[in-house]
Amino acid sequence: MSEYKVLSRKYRPKKLEEVVGQDFAVKTLSNAFAEEKLAHAFLFTGIRGVGKTTIARIIAMGLNCEKEKKPTANPCGICSNCKAILQDRFEDVLEIDAASNTGVDDVREIISSLKYRPSKGNYKVFIIDEVHMLSNSAFNALLKTIEEPPSYVKFIFCTTEMKKIPITIVSRCQKYNLNRVSLLSLCSYLKKIVELEKLNVSRDAITIIVRNSEGSIRDSLTILDQCVLTFNDKNVSAENVNQIIGLTSQSFLLDLFFNIVDGDIVKAVKTLKDIYIKGGNPKQLIEDLLNVTYNLIASIAANTNNEIYEKEKFELIIKKCDIPFLNQIWQMLLKGKEEINRVSHPMEALEVVIIRISYSCKLPSVEEVVRNIKEDNKIELNLNPENNNIGTDIQKILEAFPEGKVLKN
Numbered sequence: 001m002s003e004y005k006v007l008s009r010k011y012r013p014k015k016l017e018e019v020v021g022q023d024f025a026v027k028t029l030s031n032a033f034a035e036e037k038l039a040h041a042f043l044f045t046g047i048r049g050v051g052k053t054t055i056a057r058i059i060a061m062g063l064n065c066e067k068e069k070k071p072t073a074n075p076c077g078i079c080s081n082c083k084a085i086l087q088d089r090f091e092d093v094l095e096i097d098a099a100s101n102t103g104v105d106d107v108r109e110i111i112s113s114l115k116y117r118p119s120k121g122n123y124k125v126f127i128i129d130e131v132h133m134l135s136n137s138a139f140n141a142l143l144k145t146i147e148e149p150p151s152y153v154k155f156i157f158c159t160t161e162m163k164k165i166p167i168t169i170v171s172r173c174q175k176y177n178l179n180r181v182s183l184l185s186l187c188s189y190l191k192k193i194v195e196l197e198k199l200n201v202s203r204d205a206i207t208i209i210v211r212n213s214e215g216s217i218r219d220s221l222t223i224l225d226q227c228v229l230t231f232n233d234k235n236v237s238a239e240n241v242n243q244i245i246g247l248t249s250q251s252f253l254l255d256l257f258f259n260i261v262d263g264d265i266v267k268a269v270k271t272l273k274d275i276y277i278k279g280g281n282p283k284q285l286i287e288d289l290l291n292v293t294y295n296l297i298a299s300i301a302a303n304t305n306n307e308i309y310e311k312e313k314f315e316l317i318i319k320k321c322d323i324p325f326l327n328q329i330w331q332m333l334l335k336g337k338e339e340i341n342r343v344s345h346p347m348e349a350l351e352v353v354i355i356r357i358s359y360s361c362k363l364p365s366v367e368e369v370v371r372n373i374k375e376d377n378k379i380e381l382n383l384n385p386e387n388n389n390i391g392t393d394i395q396k397i398l399e400a401f402p403e404g405k406v407l408k409n
């Protein structure tokens, strides 16, 4: 049996042109190679799993590939140098995790090794991952070296936290900011992998994976890997993905949201409890509700169709909402999220939050109240809260929202 390789390793790009979703960085870097304007030190920033160390390794290969006479952005990937670098056993390319080698001694060791020329390749390359973890004294020790290293030495720094790196270091590096990979690129990339692996993954399943990867290629492949391994099957459904991510089924989530905006407290609580029994996690659930709210607002604002949720249920909810109404739900969910994270029984807190929001959705809007009072009582309103003649409905609303203010016309 062949050795199982996780997807993120199996499909790790070996050339710059294979890197997904980083067109700008790839183009700039390719130009730097083509024009032979490579710095002594590179700095790659961006969230986890967008290709920082992958690109770092490609550079290391590009500098040492035997097939090319000068550094190249697209190394062959098959010569003995390229192969050794890919397998992390090339003595001139050293990958260091700064999270576990933070001290000045570690850096001094690197510096003292610089006086020896590369033994096999053309360049010695030091890839320092999570470089922001280095101590101040370690950074200071590095400073002079990266300013004027021997011509055969390159440093490549990778970090998720650019702000923690001293400006003196940053200013001496060629900087590349890797962005989150767009939903669209991530979707089409996953579809390609699914085809290559001969898997049968539903469109919904891919969408859920992509949405939960937050623009990280590695995260998306890890979720796909887990699905295939857990269900021991080439077929992956939306339900499977939800189970892996610990997410509530999208369909139940929309039911819950509909009950809430419909102001149906009894049904909302029942749906919530069903979701909980099926293994829904309250903290995740409130995140999911925020996400639904965001997508509703975005969909209304841009007048576009949503690509993520079940179309019919989503449309049904949209019919009941407008942006101010959704904004109010968003605020209440955010406040609810804080409460849930503070208490020892998050599910109870979530139930209270759901009841509160459903109740507020049942209340008529201030405009409606004003219209009703005007029509029913045929009275002129003085909308000053200090006024004793204030309408009882408005008073109720003010009680429900103590921070609310009634503005005079």
Ligand SMILES: [Zn+2]
Residues within 6 Å of the ligand: 064, 065, 066, 067, 075, 076, 077, 078, 079, 080, 081, 082, 083
């Ligand atoms: Zn090569």
